[in-house]
Amino acid sequence: MPQEFVCDLREVWYTYSGARAPALRDISLRIQRGEWLGILGSNGSGKSTLARVMNALLIPTQGACFVEGFPTSDTASLWEIRRRMALVFQNPENQIVGATVEDDAAFGPENLGFPPDEIRSRVRSALAVTGLSAKAGKPTYTLSGGEKQRLAIAGALAIDSPCLVLDEPTAMLDPVGRAEVLDVLASLHAQGRTILYITHRLEETLLCSRVVVLNNGAVVADGAADDVLSADACGGWGLEPPPLLLLRKALIDSGRIPSDTLPSYTALEAALCPSS
Amino acid sequence: MRFLNHMTFGQYIPTESLIHRLDPRCKILATTLLLTGIFLADHAVVYILWGVALIVLAGASKLPIRMVLGSARPVLILVLFTGLLHLFFTDGTPLVSVGPLVITREGIRLAAAMSFRLVFLVLFASFLTLTTSPMELADGIESLFSPLVRFGFPAHELAMMMTISLRFIPTLLDETDRIMKAQIARGAMLDQGNFFRRLQSFLPVLIPLFVIVFQRAEDLAVAMESRCYKGGSGRTRMNPLCWKNSDSFALLGVALGIVLVECADRNLSWFVTPLL
Amino acid sequence: MSIVVSALGYTYHPGTPLETVALEDISFQLEPGQWISVVGHTGSGKSTLAQHLNGLLPPQRGSVEVDGIPCRKGEGRLREIRRIVGLVFQYPEQQLFAETVFDEISYAPRNWSCPEQEVERRVRTAAERLGIPEATFQRSPFHFSGGEKRKIAIASVLAASPRYLVLDEPTAGLDTTSRKELLALLKELRSSEGLGILLITHDLEMALEMSSRILLLHEGRRFFWGTPDELLPELTERNAVRLAPPDILALSSRLLSRGCSVPLTWDWETLANALNRDPSFILRKNEADECAS
Numbered sequence: 001m002p003q004e005f006v007c008d009l010r011e012v013w014y015t016y017s018g019a020r021a022p023a024l025r026d027i028s029l030r031i032q033r034g035e036w037l038g039i040l041g042s043n044g045s046g047k048s049t050l051a052r053v054m055n056a057l058l059i060p061t062q063g064a065c066f067v068e069g070f071p072t073s074d075t076a077s078l079w080e081i082r083r084r085m086a087l088v089f090q091n092p093e094n095q096i097v098g099a100t101v102e103d104d105a106a107f108g109p110e111n112l113g114f115p116p117d118e119i120r121s122r123v124r125s126a127l128a129v130t131g132l133s134a135k136a137g138k139p140t141y142t143l144s145g146g147e148k149q150r151l152a153i154a155g156a157l158a159i160d161s162p163c164l165v166l167d168e169p170t171a172m173l174d175p176v177g178r179a180e181v182l183d184v185l186a187s188l189h190a191q192g193r194t195i196l197y198i199t200h201r202l203e204e205t206l207l208c209s210r211v212v213v214l215n216n217g218a219v220v221a222d223g224a225a226d227d228v229l230s231a232d233a234c235g236g237w238g239l240e241p242p243p244l245l246l247l248r249k250a251l252i253d254s255g256r257i258p259s260d261t262l263p264s265y266t267a268l269e270a271a272l273c274p275s276s
Numbered sequence: 277m278r279f280l281n282h283m284t285f286g287q288y289i290p291t292e293s294l295i296h297r298l299d300p301r302c303k304i305l306a307t308t309l310l311l312t313g314i315f316l317a318d319h320a321v322v323y324i325l326w327g328v329a330l331i332v333l334a335g336a337s338k339l340p341i342r343m344v345l346g347s348a349r350p351v352l353i354l355v356l357f358t359g360l361l362h363l364f365f366t367d368g369t370p371l372v373s374v375g376p377l378v379i380t381r382e383g384i385r386l387a388a389a390m391s392f393r394l395v396f397l398v399l400f401a402s403f404l405t406l407t408t409s410p411m412e413l414a415d416g417i418e419s420l421f422s423p424l425v426r427f428g429f430p431a432h433e434l435a436m437m438m439t440i441s442l443r444f445i446p447t448l449l450d451e452t453d454r455i456m457k458a459q460i461a462r463g464a465m466l467d468q469g470n471f472f473r474r475l476q477s478f479l480p481v482l483i484p485l486f487v488i489v490f491q492r493a494e495d496l497a498v499a500m501e502s503r504c505y506k507g508g509s510g511r512t513r514m515n516p517l518c519w520k521n522s523d524s525f526a527l528l529g530v531a532l533g534i535v536l537v538e539c540a541d542r543n544l545s546w547f548v549t550p551l552l
Numbered sequence: 553m554s555i556v557v558s559a560l561g562y563t564y565h566p567g568t569p570l571e572t573v574a575l576e577d578i579s580f581q582l583e584p585g586q587w588i589s590v591v592g593h594t595g596s597g598k599s600t601l602a603q604h605l606n607g608l609l610p611p612q613r614g615s616v617e618v619d620g621i622p623c624r625k626g627e628g629r630l631r632e633i634r635r636i637v638g639l640v641f642q643y644p645e646q647q648l649f650a651e652t653v654f655d656e657i658s659y660a661p662r663n664w665s666c667p668e669q670e671v672e673r674r675v676r677t678a679a680e681r682l683g684i685p686e687a688t689f690q691r692s693p694f695h696f697s698g699g700e701k702r703k704i705a706i707a708s709v710l711a712a713s714p715r716y717l718v719l720d721e722p723t724a725g726l727d728t729t730s731r732k733e734l735l736a737l738l739k740e741l742r743s744s745e746g747l748g749i750l751l752i753t754h755d756l757e758m759a760l761e762m763s764s765r766i767l768l769l770h771e772g773r774r775f776f777w778g779t780p781d782e783l784l785p786e787l788t789e790r791n792a793v794r795l796a797p798p799d800i801l802a803l804s805s806r807l808l809s810r811g812c813s814v815p816l817t818w819d820w821e822t823l824a825n826a827l828n829r830d831p832s833f834i835l836r837k838n839e840a841d842e843c844a845s
Contacts, residue, residue: 042727042729043698057498057502091495099439103411110514111503111505115512116515141446238727244799247820247823251824273807455646460608462663463660465663480647480659
């Protein structure tokens with residue numbers, strides 16, 4: 001029975017052993033199916049901890065986390081949870097196991113014990129979606145950063161995880177790699193997958209349907225991207241609004257463009273120079 | 277250091293040939309038989325037969341004979357050293373005196389025999405690695421040792437360790453190169469000075485490498501776990517090993533060939549004095 | 553007294569199937585107190601270029617001269633060059649190895665055989681510049697956060713008192729606050745100590761903002777060499793360099809072509825101010841008011 005909420009965090013606290021302060025404070029968050037949720041925060045805000053709690057790599061010290069109805073504290077449901085919620089890490093290098101592209105994409109399905117034919121077809125379609133089909137037999141060390149991250153996503157697709165959690169996937173990539181990853185995610189979102197995107201770069205969250213901001217382990221904002229990302233509050237959270245939003249705000253404040261202008265460059269251009 | 281990118285471990289050359297298509301288990305077993313056969317050889321003439329076998333194998337694997345012979349290059353120094361040792365320090369009927377050292381007839385025979393054995397050993401072992409990808413080798417070893425799992429032998433873990441280590445070799449080489457350059461840029465004399473000076477300068481290269489490797493191990497373990505890795509039990513493979521008739525024929529052929537060579541060897545004593 | 557690069561060329565693995573021309577016919581100059589940004593797509597030869605400036609790679613074609621000293625194989629003066637040109641690699645925190653922060657930062661000056669007192673002075677100066685408190689000198693460099701480790705690594709290069717500083721993507725992986733701090737520091741080093749800075753980056757906006765001159769590389773060749781202002785029109789016209797022009801710049805260019813009186817700029821504030829002062833704005837506002845009433 002498909003649950004309404006892909007992930008349900010109820011008053012979750014987490015403290016690393018030996019740490020003085022909790023990394024997560026009283027987090028209550030519900031993630032709907034098909035959402036593209038952006039989780040923003042500066043370094044030390046607890047975003048990575050949150051990702052690991054959601055994937056059952058860490059169990060909350062207090063409170064509970066449910067993934068598709070399964071409690072993360074229940075060891076029997078561990079593999080069910082990990083199958084439904086795939087995690088893509090920040091360092092593209094340290095999550096690739098296979099020597100070739102298709103070997104690595106097959107790692108997940110092999111772990112789950114699928115028959116060889118099924119593994120092969122899953123790998124093929126996963127590589128097609130992420131645009132890596134041409135590189136299927138190539139060694140993984142020859143891939144660029146962006147390609148490696150796409151491979152990690154392909155691995156998640158191969159086990160058919162309905163939800164992807166990405167922990168700062170573009171932090172170590174160049175602009176080309178960043179664009180590649182975001183493109184793939186956009187198409188996955190369009191297909192109905194739930195995406196949890198953790199980052200400190202605000203411009204990447206403009207594609208998200210909903211944005212949650214973490215500061216010092218607590219949720220300080222939760223809503224639509226342009227509501228949350230106003231210039232004033234961001235500074236206090238250690239985040240820098242992208243030039244697009246700053247420009248838009250300046251132009252709205254002066255009355256140059258209507259306040260309902262969408263946060264995109266095309267919308268700005270259209271509002272500034274309406275074709276007459 | 278980038279040149280090593282195109283040389284993988286054991287210099288696997290991916291070509292389409294009869295030998296390449298054989299099951300790796302067959303090749304591992306056949307190589308073991310071949311190596312045993314070489315050590316049983318007594319007569320010089322037999323080595324000619326082994327030479328012929330080598331040429332036949334090279335042809336069957338579509339590898340240029342020059343490339344196959346080239347794989348023995350790293351051990352030439354060892355072969356020379358062993359040969360010289362046997363040449364000068366074997367008791368028997370003296371032939372020539374070179375200063376205090378005496379060359380005996382037995383010495384010549386022994387030197388020749390040992391040198392040939394070593395060279396053939398390396399050449400036949402290279403055949404295995406030239407025609408079998410590291411992945412296949414790991415799979416083959418895992419499969420061959422799997423009956424020992426019930427006695428506690430970690431066949432799967434061994435194979436997994438092999439695969440992961442091999443996958444990271446090019447990456448580590450790049451990182452070593454980078455760290456060496458960073459330290460040279462700070463004045464380290466890695467390319468100058470006597471042996472001990474250079475050794476001392478290598479600590480600033482080794483320590484960062486260790487840090488990288490340990491961090492990688494930790495990250496990778498977490499990534500593997502989050503991709504549902506739970507060890508060898510229940511795990512399938514995308515390209516499972518499949519023992520075919522051609523493998524049985526090949527193995528039997530090798531076994532037969534060795535038996536025939538051995539017979540020839542023993543009967544040769546009728547015509548030629550044994551070498552040893 | 554400057555770094556002079558003329559017609560520099562370098563090929564990896566010449567004569568093998570892996571032969572790649574990394575650099576071809578590159579010429580430029582770095583003066584003390586100048587900030588040059590080297591921008592280009594991945595594989596355009598930026599890192600190869602950086603290694604030539606420090607004597608790590610000898611030029612195969614053309615020449616590199618640092619303060620009059622030629623960088624040549626077997627020249628024997630490469631160590632001198634490495635003293636003058638400090639090189640900070642990408643993710644420099646990966647080079648940390650010492651037992652204490654002090655040992656780490658003093659590594660370079662000790663290698664250059666500075667007397668112990670001088671070493672101490674340099675370590676203190678470098679640490680102060682990077683904001684590394686003296687109280688932490690005896691701690692292990694591995695006990696710090698990523699950003700702090702990077703500061704220690706950069707301090708260790710600065711401690712050699714180089715005249716020029718070459719940095720390969722120094723802000724990679726840093727969050728906004730750390731990034732701003734680092735750029736401010738580099739700016740200060742340039743103005744107060746007259747350090748010549750060569751910065752390799754993908755970030756065109758950063759290059760446009762901070763540099764006195766920009767060197768744009770494309771597939772190993774010099775695509776552009778000039779001031780940021782000279783570069784702006786080139787960026788909007790041609791997209792041949794596999795580097796997307798900064799969005800604000802693209803927007804200002806499109807607005808310009810549609811008749812708005814705005815300058816060609818990458819800075820949102822400049823654009824906003826220009827748009828708000830646009831005389832045609834008043835006209836349109838009146839039109840809008842008329843339509844509304």
